[in-house]
Amino acid sequence: MDALILARIQFAANISFHILFPTVTIALGWVLLFFKLRFNATGDQKWMDAYFQWVKVFALTFAMGVVSGITMSFQFGTNWPGYMKVVGNIAGPLLAYEVLTAFFMEATFISVMLFGFRRVPNWLHTTATFLVAFGTTVSAFWIIALNSWMHTPVGYEMRDGVAHATDWLAIVFNPSMPYRLVHMLLASGLTATFLVAGVSAWRWLKGDRAPAVLAALRTGIYAAAALIPLQILAGDMHGLNTLEHQPAKVAAMEGHWETGGHVPLLLFAVPDEKARANHFELAIPSAASLILRHDPAGVIQGLNDFGGKHPPVAPVFFSFRIMVGIGMAMLAISWATVWMLRRRGQPSVWLARALVAMTFSGWVATLAGWYVTEIGRQPWLVTGVLRAADAVGPVPANSIGLSLALYLTLYAGLLIAYITVIFKLAGKAVKAGKQAGLNGPALPQAAG
Amino acid sequence: MTDLIMANAAHWLPIAFAALMGIAILAYVILDGYDLGVGILMADADDAERDRMIASIGPFWDANETWLVLAVGLLLVAFPLAHGMILSALYLPVLALLLGLIMRGVSFEFRAKTDGLHRVWWNRAFVAGSLLAALSQGYMLGVYILGLQTGWAAMAFGLLTGVCLTAAYGFIGAAWLVLKTDGALQAKAAARCRNLLWLAALGMLAVSVVTPLVSDRIAAKWFDLPQFFLLAPIPLVAVGLFVAVWLALRHLPAADDRWCWVPFAGAIGIFTLGFHGLAYSFYPFVVPEKLTVWEAAAAPESLMVIFIGACVVLPVILGYTVFAYRVFRGKAGELRYD
Numbered sequence: 001m002d003a004l005i006l007a008r009i010q011f012a013a014n015i016s017f018h019i020l021f022p023t024v025t026i027a028l029g030w031v032l033l034f035f036k037l038r039f040n041a042t043g044d045q046k047w048m049d050a051y052f053q054w055v056k057v058f059a060l061t062f063a064m065g066v067v068s069g070i071t072m073s074f075q076f077g078t079n080w081p082g083y084m085k086v087v088g089n090i091a092g093p094l095l096a097y098e099v100l101t102a103f104f105m106e107a108t109f110i111s112v113m114l115f116g117f118r119r120v121p122n123w124l125h126t127t128a129t130f131l132v133a134f135g136t137t138v139s140a141f142w143i144i145a146l147n148s149w150m151h152t153p154v155g156y157e158m159r160d161g162v163a164h165a166t167d168w169l170a171i172v173f174n175p176s177m178p179y180r181l182v183h184m185l186l187a188s189g190l191t192a193t194f195l196v197a198g199v200s201a202w203r204w205l206k207g208d209r210a211p212a213v214l215a216a217l218r219t220g221i222y223a224a225a226a227l228i229p230l231q232i233l234a235g236d237m238h239g240l241n242t243l244e245h246q247p248a249k250v251a252a253m254e255g256h257w258e259t260g261g262h263v264p265l266l267l268f269a270v271p272d273e274k275a276r277a278n279h280f281e282l283a284i285p286s287a288a289s290l291i292l293r294h295d296p297a298g299v300i301q302g303l304n305d306f307g308g309k310h311p312p313v314a315p316v317f318f319s320f321r322i323m324v325g326i327g328m329a330m331l332a333i334s335w336a337t338v339w340m341l342r343r344r345g346q347p348s349v350w351l352a353r354a355l356v357a358m359t360f361s362g363w364v365a366t367l368a369g370w371y372v373t374e375i376g377r378q379p380w381l382v383t384g385v386l387r388a389a390d391a392v393g394p395v396p397a398n399s400i401g402l403s404l405a406l407y408l409t410l411y412a413g414l415l416i417a418y419i420t421v422i423f424k425l426a427g428k429a430v431k432a433g434k435q436a437g438l439n440g441p442a443l444p445q446a447a448g
Numbered sequence: 449m450t451d452l453i454m455a456n457a458a459h460w461l462p463i464a465f466a467a468l469m470g471i472a473i474l475a476y477v478i479l480d481g482y483d484l485g486v487g488i489l490m491a492d493a494d495d496a497e498r499d500r501m502i503a504s505i506g507p508f509w510d511a512n513e514t515w516l517v518l519a520v521g522l523l524l525v526a527f528p529l530a531h532g533m534i535l536s537a538l539y540l541p542v543l544a545l546l547l548g549l550i551m552r553g554v555s556f557e558f559r560a561k562t563d564g565l566h567r568v569w570w571n572r573a574f575v576a577g578s579l580l581a582a583l584s585q586g587y588m589l590g591v592y593i594l595g596l597q598t599g600w601a602a603m604a605f606g607l608l609t610g611v612c613l614t615a616a617y618g619f620i621g622a623a624w625l626v627l628k629t630d631g632a633l634q635a636k637a638a639a640r641c642r643n644l645l646w647l648a649a650l651g652m653l654a655v656s657v658v659t660p661l662v663s664d665r666i667a668a669k670w671f672d673l674p675q676f677f678l679l680a681p682i683p684l685v686a687v688g689l690f691v692a693v694w695l696a697l698r699h700l701p702a703a704d705d706r707w708c709w710v711p712f713a714g715a716i717g718i719f720t721l722g723f724h725g726l727a728y729s730f731y732p733f734v735v736p737e738k739l740t741v742w743e744a745a746a747a748p749e750s751l752m753v754i755f756i757g758a759c760v761v762l763p764v765i766l767g768y769t770v771f772a773y774r775v776f777r778g779k780a781g782e783l784r785y786d
Contacts, residue, residue, distance in 0.1 A: 066513065092528065107510040399539050403543045410550060417558060
């Protein structure tokens, strides 16, 4: 394989691994702040128990995010020097502001948040929790601004093949930025709340009846149930925004080849780029036109009308369906659980099992969503400005092959360790509860 | 006035960014230096000692490592051409550094949350990661000093600087432990600190001898008159600090724990002087003998945007860094989440 392909796989692997952890911490920080504020308001120890349980997960996740993020900052230079050469004047300040306004704040106050409860006054500990949550969100703001600018670049001019900033406000708040930011923050919210709900449901199934477990479960599931409709709405608006600025991406998402009206919504199909058609279509007539144009006869530009410059269709098409499918499952399960909690005050065994199965569903949906948007940008690295092929560096293919193999091995190992330890931590808490005589019977085989 | 500043911006902004990057690298080398050093010293420690050593760096390592992100980030945004050139040339050592940092960063958390055999392995990964990170940083320093050459001589020198920087990190790590611990562990740290001091000094000597030999330009910067006399205090004070720390370590730990801060303060001084010497040698080049700060710099209007932000934010960062060190001042006890 050549260096370009390897460098792409490596960057994709690194950023896919990295995004998992910020996606959890951005929202988990706010969940922790909620626990802390509830404790401050009620004085109920269960909130502090939930806080201490989840702050450990937060610390672990944060560390994974930090170390995989450091890798990213080096890879810009090692593998994609052309990127900084052409758009460094835009990307540079945005990245610098992320480090300056977010990274140090998070990294410093996380120690107060983790180890400072007995060392500083309570209000200061609460403030530290807020600053960490705020920092993760500020960090998301800057990096999404940069990423969105790469999709919809504005506020710059090209001089001698190099982009120069002309309007910073336009750059930061570029056309796709507000939609992407909201979509990503909500994705983080769903990822974290399903993680909290899933692990809490697992403990509940193990018979753990500590008040903190049900408190965390309720927090997670109520938040998820509130966020998922917002996410569906935000996703729809983001899609319309993409139709306006990157119509080729939307055509790939819909598997839509020939320009025309009455475009069907494909529930399933196998797009074939050679035959330029779909196989095994299962479709709702005119529904895609209705969603995208709010008119069943609405015309949508087809893939054949982009002069050959459109992204690879199959990965975008399937990733999109995975993301939407998980979103629908999230809607069904979170609302069913809320209904059950309101009726009986506890989840049914089957719903709890479904929640356990959905523990990391946010990760899958987030990755699928990012694949839609990032593969959908190809062949461009920065739309209309820079192609990925023109940004790759001089590092020989076998060096990249070696680094890629090592990264993949390490990341696979770490991911397994991460998931194992999260459930181990939960298992420890169950055991501690058992010794304290707090638990009910475990419900592994009981019917719902 | 504003016009005047902007007119000269293309000249002074790259210098300002070289200075900022220098501050970030120095802060990184001192701060992550001591926690990498503590990680390396954990190779020779029992379980109880390990827990206290970890506790001494637990609240700080995250922020310490952020200085590396800032330093590399500033290189990336202010000198994009140099970032590409340096990091492509150092691809494999950078890979080793990153793998090392990843391993130690996660082991830190994992070891706290596991027990038994798992914990033993996470401890090992922590030591190995710290060692790998320190060695690769020292190796990169050596190769950078030789102007990013390839070949056996550069590799051999890189290995020498690798070992010496690792020793220097061990030295400042041990000095940190003298400051932050007490009892038997403190006495042990003082002994380690004294041994490692010699290797660190050897490293500084090797770099001081080789740097002017490689480049006539650098030799002239140091040995022409009158610079020679103006610069003489740098090595002299460094030697003085080495002697002072060595003497202090012979009497540490002292009664009432007096002077326990001396080795760490001395180590900071030594690191600062060493870094200062290197920075003086290479300025105005950001890639030795190939690319000056002006040739490598990004567009002035973009640098200005970052510079203003940095001027506002860096003092704030400094403020809460001091705050964090105050919150966790004193001897390191047990590290508790609740």
